[in-house]
Amino acid sequence: MLQRRIWGVLVSLLAPLATAANTIERDVAIIGGGASGSYAAIRLREDYNLSVVVIEKATMLGGHVSTWVDEAGRGYEAGVQNYIDIGYAKEFFARMGVETGPPVRASVARVDVDFSTGKKLDGSAPPAADVQAALARYEALAEQYLPILEPGWWTFPEPAAIPADLLLPFRNFTAKHNLTAAVPTIFSITGFGVADLLSSPTLWVMRSFGYHMCRVMLRKDTSFVPKSGRNQDLYDKVLESLGSDVLLSSTVLSSVRSRADGPQSGVELQVRDAAGSVKQIKAKRMLFTPALSQANTASFDFDMFEQSVFAALNYSTSYVGIVSHPSLPANTSFFNVPASEPGNSTTVLPTAPFSARFDNYAGTPYYRVIAVGNADMDIDGARKIVKDSFWKITGDLSTHSPLVPLKFHYFKSHGLVSGSATREDLEKGFIQWLNQLQGRWSTWYTGATWGVHLTTDQWVLTDTVLERLVDSLHEGE
DSSP states (O other): OHHHHHHHHHHHHHGGGSOGGGEEEEEEEEEOOSHHHHHHHHHHHHTSOOOEEEEOSSSSSOTTOOEEEOTTSOEEESSOOOEEOOTTHHHHHHHTTOOEEOOOOOOOEEEEEETTTTEEOTTOSOOHHHHHHHHHHHHHHHHHHHHHHSSSSTTOOOGGGSOHHHHSBHHHHHHHTTOGGGHHHHHHHTGGGSTTGGGSBHHHHHHHSOHHHHHHHTTSSOEEEETTSOTHHHHHHHHHHHGGGEETTOEEEEEEEOOOOGGGOOEEEEEEOTTSOEEEEEEEEEEEOSOOOHHHHTTSOOOHHHHHHHHTOEEEEEEEEEEEOTTSOTTEEEEEOOOOSTTOTTSOOOOSSEEEEEEEOTTSSOEEEEEEEETTOOHHHHHHHHHHHHHHHTTTOTTOOTTSOOEEEEEEEEEEEEEEOOHHHHHHTHHHHHHHHTTGGGEEEOSGGGSOSSHHHHHHHHHHHHHHHHHHHTTTO
């Protein structure tokens, strides 16, 4: 109660700064204009006939999309690589007028290197047949748990009924089900973002490398990309469609959320926009899409229970970029694989902070890089990790140019990823705590914390959240 009084005083002090001309009234205020927020805004406005405002701190929509365009106009994706064809994903692109097609990317040679030493590891990868067989077993297990893992946590069992496999450290889970041959693939595709993958409860790994991604790797499901080669095109179209309903380069200064139920409840936000003006936003509901970190939630009136749930989440962070250097050979990608004892190459993974790969775009001098660290890793630390790895992997190449620095054409935070909680908190009811937040104080949630960490999986999840959010607007009518 005291906390709410303090927030109320703060809002009353800021309110005079928001004039009547700067007051915005909407049905739904959406915090964050990434994949989930952008998708939700279009659906709420066009399919549910609700008014929306999107508050985004960046200068553009798109979140984890990281498109760099070279001088010739060719797009290179450092972040999101493709989209799995599930739900209404293709229809959403078509609605926004963005043509799609299958991913077309020429293959290049793969070299496994221990980035900490520069040692090349010949023959370290498991045989392809073993990988495919292990992925098929993983798919069967992921399908078994699909009803409680996707979309969202809506049907997740009470702590005493959580399947034991989902609580096992992933190392134990893979050994139990003969999945170790798939570990390098899972790690290289999405698993590198899961903090200490092999020690993490299997639940969180299946939220990172989910059922549908596994099926894509087995060629049972398909994926697609924009024909233009630029993922940013989708979000530019969303911005064009939403127009003044998007506030870019804007930050929430404070919030007051009503405890009332039904259509009379709501949210008041004080927002500083790109011009420095303070706007007052009055909305019936708030949809919160960013990671539930202290930095992202500090300016909101979240109570002690909400903050305690947020505090239980652990995140890793990643930075993505496009680099080039004369020493990097054409049509060759380098993957970080720690040197290990024979037979252990599938059970030893890099430890944070680390650089995951130098992934070449065939026929070009450009390489995609990914740096992964703890939640507090900053951009300077991430650049250093990439540079240090570069000097290690190119140290013995005859074309080495030590006086030429590694060129960063593009480098950007990919944000906090792979939110997870400990096994102990899962057994105390952490997922149930998360579910209790949905709809609490006029606030609903979507985004990677609530579903599989891939764009189209998040859109499927968001559909289920929007149904409940809209229903809450009509309660008591």
